Amino acid sequence: MSTLPVVIGIIIGLTAMWGALALYIRLPAPRWAGASAAAVWLVLAAAALAGTASGQWWLAYAYGAVLSGLLAWWHSIRPAGDRDWIPEVARQTHGVVQGDWITLRNVRNFAWRSRSDFTPRWETRRYAISRLQSVDLTLSYWGHRSIAHALVSFGFLDEDGRNDYVVFSVEIRRKKGDRFSEIGGFFRQYELSLIASTEEDSLRARTNVRGEDCYLYRVHMPREAAGALFLAYVNSANRLLAQPRFYNTLTANCITIVFRMAQQIVPGLPMDYRLLLSGYLDGYLYDLGALQGANSLPEYRRRGRYTDRARAARDAVSYSASIRRGVPGINAEV
Secondary structure (H helix, E strand, O other): OOOHHHHHHHHHHHHHHHHHHHHHHHOOOOHHHHHHHHHHHHHHHHHHHHHHHHOOHHHHHHHHHHHHHHHHHHHOOOOOOOOOEOHHHOOOOEEEEEOOEEEEEEEEOOEEOOOOOEEOOEEEEEEEHHHEEEEEEEEEEOOOOOOOEEEEEEEEEOOOOOEEEEEEEEEEEOEOOOOOOOOHHHOOOOEEEEEEEOHHHHHHHHHHHOOOEEEEEEOOOOHHHHHHHHHHHHHHHHHHHHOOOEOEOOOEOHHHHHHHHHHHHOOOOOOOHHHOOHHHHHHHHHHHOOOOOOOOHHHHHHHHEOHHHHHHOOOOOOHHHHHHOOOOOOOOOO
């Protein structure tokens, strides 16, 4: 028996599922119209499958022609930077590098009181690479243990010798009225956003406003590599401002983009399933030897969990010191 009908049948089946979801999620029409288009598409695919099984190849050819049209429409969908965004991603961070100094514009520093009650503040801040002291990874969990949002916080010494932290977060750039969907993230439903913020904004909002469970890890790396990673974030933010791109649940998310930038700085980093199951990223760093100060990963997690300390912090000024208290590999910081 020829394997060709089987191969063609598999192709039809896979493209049928993809096409139905693409039409339902991304068709620029009311949801009922998208559902109707998806249903018609599945009927065409079923007819093509039946034709392939019975030797009526013209049905498969017709399906292929319609599929070509669907792919042409799909590739015509382009990301944009000028939509009606929700306030927290209304602006894009970008930076200017002048020797040792980096000026970051549109650093988010919102005063959050609840999810819907906040005071927007977008600021311009300056950092000197020579004063970069630390790199910390934060994992924020809101549901299943295997999935977390990763944020990277860079610690600088300011002119008064105090720690000044700036956090980079790769996020979905949602439009007003959008709701988050993991499936939608596969189908160009959201643009990508790279936001720099203060810890009082992005980290405090996750623990104290959104009710998420958060962990902090001091990542030990050479100073040159830490500086290169910071500059990689700035350059990525600048490219994203100049050329918007789509978020993708699998290939362009908070973990994959961090890994790609880190690979440019430390070549040869191994691929690992924990780069997809982001909730286990701390185990990946532990196996690489990037975590110090504790004898086991469970101890890192226990001491790195700062949720309760964050919620007990009396004010935003003491927040950064509070969440680092007792974290392995970190001395007392102010």
